[in-house]
Amino acid sequence: MSDLLHSALHSATQSASGAHTPPVPYSRPGSPGSGAFPVQIGFVGIGALGYEMAKNLANYRAAHVHGSPPVLVWNRTTSKADGLFKELGQHKIRVAKTLEQVVTECDIVFTVLANDETVKSIYQQFVQTLKHAPPARNKIFVETSTIYPTLAGELDTLVSSVPHCHLVASPVFGTPYVAAAAQLVIVMSGDYRSKKEVAYMLVPAVGKKVIDLGGNIEKASTFKLIGNSMILGTLEILAESYTLAEKSGIAASDVHGLVKDIFPAPGIIRYSERMSTNHFDAASGFSIDGGIKDASHIRRLTAVHNSPMPSIDIAHQHLITARAIHTGNVQAGKEAVDVLDWSGIVAGTRVAAGLDAFESKNVGVVTED
Incomplete structure (x- = not known):
């Protein structure tokens, strides 16, 4: 969660000739969110870091993605989600009453949570809800918390048990101060198409670059x-x-x-x-x-x-x-x-x-x- 690594990571993007590698290591996905159904984004975990990430994401999409609906946010302590709504307003933020609402309504759900136990509990609730009401189209879950690698594998198995659902492990480097400036360094592993879609949502809205660790879901957490x-x-x-x-x-x-x-x-x-x-x-x-x-x-x-x-x-x-x-x-x-x-x-x-x-x-x- 710290920004200590940022200078080193920035330097690592330069080749011997001084050229920079692109901040997103994937080709741009085809017209994301421009189909018949605009992409609905959900955000679970509005703590110190999650608040800044959700805020930047909502602001960026309102300004740059035509027809993008407000980001749907949920937090165990509702006052934090309410505070974000008051700051940004109804055109950028909606506050969910329940987790079930988030997982049912959203196409992409970001989670920023405190510890492994909370992460596992939240994802179990997600999957329980979806098994009662299976989605008709793709859903992507983006787990950004710092967790032990084997838990990422457990979550992947859990999420994949529901048709059309995919998990991206995507921890971030940076303090709330760095997040507020949209300068997070984002690490990703998991399903390639899902990573591509999510990466272009997060850069430059939330972070400055993505590091791709491949298809093994545990690598990003490691x-x-x-x-x-x-x-x-x-x-x-x-x-x-x-x-x-x-x-x-x-x-x-x-x-x-x-x-x-x-x-x-x-x-x-x-x-x-x-x-x-x-x-x-x-x-x-x-x-x-x-x-x-x-x-x-x-x-x-x-x-x-x-x-x-x-x-x-x-x-x-x-x-x-x-x-x-x-x-x-x-x-x-x-x-x-x-x-x-x-x-x-x-x-x-x-x-x-x-x-x-x-x-x-x-x-x-x-x-x-």
Whole structure:
């Protein structure tokens, strides 16, 4: 869910001659949505990331796709879906009363959900509804959450049990801030025709490029975990470096300045700034619960493939430590941040070094021995 990988992914699109590969690796589908039945899009999961994705998709289609109906949105907490409706209006958004309404009315359904259990539950409800009322034409389900790869396979089997239904695994790289700017990097695996149709809906409306991982539905989820392992490993190194700086009397502002000079990637800089200023509110970032979930998935994947990642093992423990301290502070009425960002991992390295978890006292005074 982070934007740390974006600069590297952008560079990877350039050949040795400096030419750019196209942002969508498929030929354009024939007149999408221009037939007798305009494409109805549904969106399930209007959290911090899903809100921005659904908003951009609705705005883009209203402006560029003639006759496109409003996007039908559903969220377990209805106030979030209602908020999007109030912001965009009835010509761009409709709020579904039930999941059954979404899966029955929509041709393409995007899901952006918090964890594997929720994803599986939602898709089981989709399929249960469709088996009672089988669709007469194609439906595409686009699962964008970060899930363990074998779950993608289970979902594919589940969705494929209904005639005319297809699944695209399509996790995304980017924070809500990046999503708001329609700069997400989108990964896809699954049915080729479905990927082609969905890719042109998402780029440039929601993201800046698509990476195609082929027909094996599990590959996109695997790739997302590999990308997140790079991000999490970098967070761990930043946390350790800031802790050592504090212990040795080097100002956090100086460390952050160095990060900007030698690692000029937007995501690294943003997380470095959070650690240097003790700003750990996940409202505009990625929650530590999500970080722990992803770290657990990565560790499971490394065990399956006999490919150790000791940095992820350590980062996982530091995330848990940070969450435990934050939870204790909230229960004691001492914590102002409701949801802790995963950059709060630095709390784990700080307490291991005998420092305060979330309130660094680092003023950079260098003392001579």
